[in-house]
Amino acid sequence: MVFYMDLVQHDMLNDNQAVLSYLELILATPGVPSKAADYARKAVSHVRSSALRMGNVSTITNAMKSSAASRGTTDLAETLRESSTELSSIFPGRNIRVSWPQQTGEASVVGGSLVKELVFTVMENIVRLDPGNDITLNVLLSEDLGYGNRGWTVTIEDPRVNLPAVVTDADIDEVHTKDRSLAVKVSGILFAKMATEALGGDFSVEPGSRGSGRGAVFTLRLRRAGR
Amino acid sequence: MTSVLIVDDEVFIVELYRDILQLRGYKVVGTAFDGEEALRKYKNANDKPDVIIMDHRMPVMNGVQATKEIMRMNPRQKVIFVSADVLVEKEARDAGAVEFLPKPFRMDDLIEKMHRISTQ
Numbered sequence: 001m002v003f004y005m006d007l008v009q010h011d012m013l014n015d016n017q018a019v020l021s022y023l024e025l026i027l028a029t030p031g032v033p034s035k036a037a038d039y040a041r042k043a044v045s046h047v048r049s050s051a052l053r054m055g056n057v058s059t060i061t062n063a064m065k066s067s068a069a070s071r072g073t074t075d076l077a078e079t080l081r082e083s084s085t086e087l088s089s090i091f092p093g094r095n096i097r098v099s100w101p102q103q104t105g106e107a108s109v110v111g112g113s114l115v116k117e118l119v120f121t122v123m124e125n126i127v128r129l130d131p132g133n134d135i136t137l138n139v140l141l142s143e144d145l146g147y148g149n150r151g152w153t154v155t156i157e158d159p160r161v162n163l164p165a166v167v168t169d170a171d172i173d174e175v176h177t178k179d180r181s182l183a184v185k186v187s188g189i190l191f192a193k194m195a196t197e198a199l200g201g202d203f204s205v206e207p208g209s210r211g212s213g214r215g216a217v218f219t220l221r222l223r224r225a226g227r
Numbered sequence: 228m229t230s231v232l233i234v235d236d237e238v239f240i241v242e243l244y245r246d247i248l249q250l251r252g253y254k255v256v257g258t259a260f261d262g263e264e265a266l267r268k269y270k271n272a273n274d275k276p277d278v279i280i281m282d283h284r285m286p287v288m289n290g291v292q293a294t295k296e297i298m299r300m301n302p303r304q305k306v307i308f309v310s311a312d313v314l315v316e317k318e319a320r321d322a323g324a325v326e327f328l329p330k331p332f333r334m335d336d337l338i339e340k341m342h343r344i345s346t347q
Contacts, residue, residue, distance in 0.1 A: 010284060013311035017331035018243050024334040025246065051331045055313065062314050072317035089333070113313045113329055 002061055009058040016051040020044060041092045048090050052117075052124060056191040059117055063198040071199075072112030073225035076119075076152050077104055080139060083120040091127055098123075100139040107141060107152045108225040111199045115222065118195045122156060122218055125188025130161045144221055151201065151224050159208055159215040168207045168216065189218075196220055229345040230256045230274070234265040234293065235282035235309075244280055244337075251338050262288030266296050275301060278344055280337075283310040283319065291315065291322045298323035305344045307337075 023044050027037055084098035109115055127135055137158050144151040166175055167186055172193045175186060189205065196203035201222040208215020231253050233244045238260070245255050256276050259265035262285055269275065279297065283290035294306050308316075308324035309332070316327045326340045 010311045013330045014237055014240055017311075018239055020331045021243050021247060021334050025250070028250075028334075047331070055311075055329070058311070059313060062312075066314060070317060071314065072320065113316045113327065117313060117329075 005061060006058065009054050009061075012054055013051060013058070016047055016054070020047045020051070023047065045090055045092055049124070049128075052121060053187065055117060056121060056188070056195075059114060060191060060194050060198075063114070063195060068110050068199045068223065071110065071114050073108050073110055074112050074115045076107040076109050076115065076154065076222065077141060078106075079116050079119050080141060080154065082116070083123050084137075084139075086120060087123055087127060090124060093133070094127070095134045096127060097134075097136045098139055099136055100141070102140070104141050107143075109152055109199075109222040110225050111222065114195060114199065118192055118199075118220070119154070121188040121195075122192045122220065125186065125192075126156065126158050126161050126216075126218065128188070129163055129185065130158055132160055135160070151221050154220045154222075155217055156220075157208070157215070157217045161208075161216050162214060163205070163207075163216045165207075168205055172203075172205065192218075192220070196222065199223065228252065228254045229278060229341065230254045230276045231341075232257045232259065232265065232269065232272075232276040232279045234259045234262070234279060234285070234290065236260050236285040237282075240282070247334055247337065248341070251341075253341060261285045262290060262293030262296075265293050269297055270300065275304065277305065278341060279304065279306045281306050281308050281319075281324065283308065283312055283315050291318045294319065294322040294324055305347075307340055307344070309337075 023040050026032060027040050087096050123137065126137065137156055140155045142153050144153040164185065167189060172190060193203045199222060204219045206217045231248055233241050233255060235241050241258050248255055257268050259268050281290045281294055290308060297304050306324045307326045307328060308319035309328045309330060311330040313329045319327055325344060328336060
């Protein structure tokens with residue numbers, strides 16, 4: 001079954017690559033009517049969301065087969081910068097601002113491209129759950145001294161995200177047993193939890209601090225490379 | 228003009244890369260549908276391509292193995308590894324790939340990497 005899923009996902013990602021790239025070629029063609037370009041941009045957005053979900057499945061299916069260390073390292077600071085830029089392109093028509101006032105230098109962590117997928121997936125899922133058109137994500141990256149000085153911590157706060165309470169009230173792993181209709185809205189968060197743990201780190205979600213019933217803080221703790 | 232060898236077992240992916248690269252002014256000097264064919268074409272080429280775009284999961288010989296063999300022949304060869312298997316990134320880089328792009332990637336990401344490599 002795992003083998004079959006792997007084959008199907010691989011083929012689907014190849015097909016998505018072709019759809020995505022040909023849409024981009026259409027958009028790059030001079031003289032495309034603006035309405036057609038809008039439709040194409042929306043199609044690009046959905047292809048990329050779909051590819052992200054399929055990539056998540058493929059990644060988790062394979063994550064247990066190799067050690068975290070064998071996946072290489074990546075610069076978490078650079079990953080956050082790239083993901084922030086990427087977000088706007090996947091949600092055309094939404095005004096997304098990533099506020100990251102205290103940017104650090106290199107923050108090398110274990111995980112290679114899995115970390116990039118992880119960070120981007122969390123951000124993408126947060127934006128999907130935010131009902132607004134003007135979205136602000138507050139990001140903080142810090143050395144994790146309380147983690148045996150072995151890691152880096154990223155917190156991402158969205159003060160307006162409409163996160164189902166079941167995610168913060170229960171163990172994230174059990175969300176699907178509580179309410180499947182809600183679980184599908186947080187598949188990226190479920191992925192983040194599984195992927196972070198596969199990398200030897202941890203992931204948590206806390207409700208927003210403003211008491212409005214909205215908003216949440218997402219925390220990823222990842223292992224520093226070379227430790 | 229930067230020359231490129233495209234290696235991927237899916238014909239439609241090879242055609243897609245060719246469309247993108249030619250549109251952006253790159254010269255596609257060859258295509259191969261598995262690692263062994265890529266090696267053979269690389270060995271026989273009088274002018275080596277500036278860049279090789281390499282898939283991983285291919286019949287006969289996979290991309291990591293083909294990259295290793297090519298790097299043995301020419302340690303300065305630039306290889307961009309492109310794969311739907313993100314977990315193969317470290318293997319690909321250890322084999323000698325200078326860049327790794329997970330599928331599906333944005334056209335601009337490929338072009339940006341091509342540009343960066345070809346101006347190094």
